[in-house]
Every structure is written in structure tokens, then in C-alpha cells.
Amino acid sequence: MDWRSGNPPSSSQVKSFNATIYISVYKAHEATLTQIFKGGKKKYHALMARLYKAISVSNNVWLPSGLLSNFDYLDVSGMSED
DSSP states (O other): BBTTTTTTOOTTTOOOOOGGGGGGHHHHHHHHHHHHHHHHHHHHHHHHHHHHHHTTTSSSSSSSSSTSTTTTOOOGGGGGOO
16 A cells, blocks of 8 residues: 555555544653753754654655655745744
8 A cells, every 4th residue: 555656545444543542642752852952952953853864864765756855845944943
């Protein structure tokens, strides 16, 4: 099953997604990142940079080769600088 190749999941494979059941996980991750940030902005930045590099060079290609560059889906001009 791969959306990019034109083979979407069959109706029997589709599962309902309810974000409210994951809110506690989201909040826990948010609290962890907040604590890291409070412990030092440079440490937080280093963590985010390492995570970004890890997923940017991953073999898990999200987009078909040649369709979009790695940055075509980012709106860098709209990002906050603070």
C-alpha cells in the first residue's frame, strides 16, 4: 500500500484516526521539549538540528525522486525567527 505509487489502501485497511486519543502523548512530548529548551537554548537547538539531519538524510523518501526538492514543501519565509 503506497499512496505515492497510486495504490491507496483498500477500504478494509483504512482505520479511523482520532487525534484526541493521542493528545496526552503530544502534551508529554511538548513538556519534554519545553524542559530541554528551558535547560538551554543551545542544547535545544543542537537536538533539533540533529533530529532534522537524521530525518533529512534518511532512506525513507517521502516524495518521489525529482518531484520536489527537500525544501519545496517548507515555507521558510513564513517561519518565526524567535
